[in-house]
Amino acid sequence: MRRCKRFSKKMSLQNRLTVYGFFFFLIIVPPFSGMIFAGEKESDQRLKTGKELFDAGAYNDAFLIFSQLFRENPENREINFFLGRAAFEKGDYETALMAFDRILIETPDDHRTKLEMARCHIRLGSTEAARGLFNEVLSTHPPEAVRKNIEAYLDYMDQGEKRHALNGFLSFDAAYDTNANSFSSNPKVNFEILEQLTSGALVTTEEEDVVLSLMGQLNHRYAFENQRLSWKTSGTAYHSLYQEVTDLNLNYLSLGTGPSLKVMKADIDTRLYYTYIMLDGVSYMDACGLGLSFSHPLFSSLSAFLMAKWEVIDYENPLDEKDGNTMGLNTGLLYSTGKTGVTLSIDGEKTEADEDWNTFERIGTTLSVMRELPWDVTISAIFSYRFTSYFDPDEAYLTFEKGLEPGALEVREDKYLSGTLGVSKKIWRSGKNGRSLSGQIMATLIDSDSTYSLYTYDKQTVSLGVVYGFKASGPPNRRNGHGWK
Numbered sequence: 001m002r003r004c005k006r007f008s009k010k011m012s013l014q015n016r017l018t019v020y021g022f023f024f025f026l027i028i029v030p031p032f033s034g035m036i037f038a039g040e041k042e043s044d045q046r047l048k049t050g051k052e053l054f055d056a057g058a059y060n061d062a063f064l065i066f067s068q069l070f071r072e073n074p075e076n077r078e079i080n081f082f083l084g085r086a087a088f089e090k091g092d093y094e095t096a097l098m099a100f101d102r103i104l105i106e107t108p109d110d111h112r113t114k115l116e117m118a119r120c121h122i123r124l125g126s127t128e129a130a131r132g133l134f135n136e137v138l139s140t141h142p143p144e145a146v147r148k149n150i151e152a153y154l155d156y157m158d159q160g161e162k163r164h165a166l167n168g169f170l171s172f173d174a175a176y177d178t179n180a181n182s183f184s185s186n187p188k189v190n191f192e193i194l195e196q197l198t199s200g201a202l203v204t205t206e207e208e209d210v211v212l213s214l215m216g217q218l219n220h221r222y223a224f225e226n227q228r229l230s231w232k233t234s235g236t237a238y239h240s241l242y243q244e245v246t247d248l249n250l251n252y253l254s255l256g257t258g259p260s261l262k263v264m265k266a267d268i269d270t271r272l273y274y275t276y277i278m279l280d281g282v283s284y285m286d287a288c289g290l291g292l293s294f295s296h297p298l299f300s301s302l303s304a305f306l307m308a309k310w311e312v313i314d315y316e317n318p319l320d321e322k323d324g325n326t327m328g329l330n331t332g333l334l335y336s337t338g339k340t341g342v343t344l345s346i347d348g349e350k351t352e353a354d355e356d357w358n359t360f361e362r363i364g365t366t367l368s369v370m371r372e373l374p375w376d377v378t379i380s381a382i383f384s385y386r387f388t389s390y391f392d393p394d395e396a397y398l399t400f401e402k403g404l405e406p407g408a409l410e411v412r413e414d415k416y417l418s419g420t421l422g423v424s425k426k427i428w429r430s431g432k433n434g435r436s437l438s439g440q441i442m443a444t445l446i447d448s449d450s451t452y453s454l455y456t457y458d459k460q461t462v463s464l465g466v467v468y469g470f471k472a473s474g475p476p477n478r479r480n481g482h483g484w485k
Contacts, residue, residue, distance in 0.1 A: 043069065050082060057337070059089040059300065070099075077103055084116060091265075091300040093120045111137045115146075118153070125228070125262075127157045167434070167471035168218040173211075179459035180209035180245045182448070206457070213240040221260075232269065233257040251278040256291070266296040273311075287313045289326070295334075305345075306331045313351070324353035332366075339372040359391035364416075376426035381419070388414040414450040424467070434471040440464075 050065035066083040073079060084099030100117040103110055114133045121130035134150045142150070215238045223230040238252040256273035271291040277284045289311025297303040307330040315322045332345030349362045364386030372378050390412040424440035444461045 043072065047079065047082075050086075054082060054086055054089075059086050062086045063090055063092075074102075075106075077106065081113065081116075084113075084120075088116070088120060088123075089300045091297050093123045096120045097124075111140060111142065115150070122153070122157065131157060163223050165221040165223070166219065167469075168216065169467055169469035170216045171214070171465055171467040173213045173215075173463045173465035175211045175213065175461050175463035177209050177211055177459065177461045179206045179457055180211065180242060180248060181205065181207055182446070182457050182459050206459075207245055209242050209244045211240055211242050211461075213238065215239075228262045230260045231257070232260050232271075247280040249280055251281075252276075258291075266294065269293045283316050285313060285315045285319075287311050287326075298333075301335060301337050303334050303336075304332070305334060321355040322353050322358045324351050324358065326351045341368075341370040343368045356391045360388050360412075362386055362388040376429070378424045380422040380424070383420075384416070384418045386414075386416045388416070412450065412452050412455075414448065414455055416446070416448050418444060418446045420444045427466075434469070436469050438467045438469070440467060 046065055047069060050062045050069070053059075053062040053065065063083070063086040066079060066086050069076070069079045070083050080099045080102050084096040084103075087093070087096035087099060097117060097120045100113050100120070103113045104117070107113075114137055118130040118133035121127070121133070131154065134154055138147065138150055141147075215236070217234065217236045219232070219234045221230050221232050234256050236252075236254040238250070240248075240250045242248050252275075254273065254275045256271045258269065258271040260267065260269045262268075269292070271293075273289060273291060275287045277286070289309055291307065291309045293305065293307040295303055295305040309326070309328045311326045313322070313324055313326060314320075326349060328347065328349040330345055330347040332343060335342040344365070344367050346365050347363070351358075351360055351362075353359045364384065366382065366384045368380070368382045370378060370380045420442060422440060422442040424438045426436055426438050428437040429435070442461075442463045442465075444463075445458075446460075447458045448456060450456045
């Protein structure tokens with residue numbers, strides 16, 4: 001005991017502090033280090049959760065997690081990389097660029113990050129910056145899959161920078177129609193124009209028939225020097241040939257032209273158009289008008305659109321009492337991913353005819369869904385509902401002019417419901433000019449109910465057809481890293 005006391009007296013102050021520090025380290029540091037390791041494990045778990053959400057397509061939720069992780073650890077390369085990718089997928093290309101730029105500051109030779117940054121520049125319209133990054137990676141002789149993907153992007157930019165661009169299609173269909181006397185149900189042709197054909201009111205008996213139809217569309221785009229302003233022109237021609245009800249043979253022609261402007265992320269199109277219809281070889285009606293459309297992406301896969309139109313419709317005798325002006329509005333959402341497209345729209349229309357009893361208001365909604373399957377197979381569905389209410393009939397006029405008994409007519413209201421299912425298969429495809437040949441089968445059901453029995457009918461059609469199309473290629477479909485590795 002005395003030796004211990006003597007030993008403690010002999011210890012210097014420095015030695016005592018060293019001993020105390022050693023015991024403090026043994027007691028305090030292990031629990032604290034456990035807290036550090038637990039924090040790291042929690043951060044790793046959140047990063048894993050963010051990746052899982054990203055792979056599942058929940059880009060907004062993934063972005064929130066990566067943003068929080070970035071605030072906690074702003075120099076982490078992996079966090080910045082996935083923050084940039086999530087920002088890109090949700091349409092925030094500026095944030096994505098900043099994230100990728102932080103990575104390149106630390107690792108200038110990170111080729112994968114350069115490719116992601118190039119995609120951001122494309123979306124923002126900076127094609128020269130994107131081209132420079134793509135060429136930098138190409139100069140390093142990347143794997144074949146990466147090289148092909150880069151070349152696809154370069155080809156897309158070359159197509160977009162051309163002053164003149166053409167695309168279109170030509171289709172031939174043979175359809176079986178259970179009620180040919182009602183108006184055409186071809187979903188490719190303008191519904192509002194064809195619905196005004198009055199064959200359904202002139203012939204009340206149902207008659208089956210086989211209808212052959214040929215349709216072509218050609219679109220041209222001229223881009224001005226800054227590429228944001230262009231002039232678009234399109235033309236559509238449609239011809240149907242009935243085997244039995246030949247008086248319903250239809251010729252349809254539509255032409256449209258006007259400027260198109262890209263402002264930031266929005267697209268604004270203005271179009272002057274003209275439509276002409278012949279029925280059974282005789283001039284039936286024509287229409288001319290002005291259309292305006294606006295679309296803007298909300299996220300990378302979701303955009304909103306708004307379309308307005310005004311047109312003047314002119315019928316030939318004896319239907320000139322249906323002449324009038326039409327105003328219409330259509331708005332909706334478009335959801336589009338690599339293989340799935342969904343469009344939901346609501347539309348309204350008012351036509352003021354020369355004779356009040358042909359004046360009507362219409363509201364409706366349309367849902368269309370498209371899904372690409374393996375083996376170049378695509379399935380689609382279109383569902384439409386429209387409610388039309390006509391102006392109150394002028395009984396004094398109808399009694400005097402048409403010889404009807406007073407009170408013989410009530411307000412006309414029509415309810416129209418249709419559904420179309422389709423399956424198409426690519427038969428042949430060429431990478432040059434996006435040329436392709438497809439076969440398709442479509443089935444349509446229509447149910448029309450009206451307070452006027454003449455406009456109450458139902459019909460079913462089944463059609464087989466082929467479509468030849470050509471178009472400029474769009475941005476390559478590269479999701480979740482495929483093609484960069």
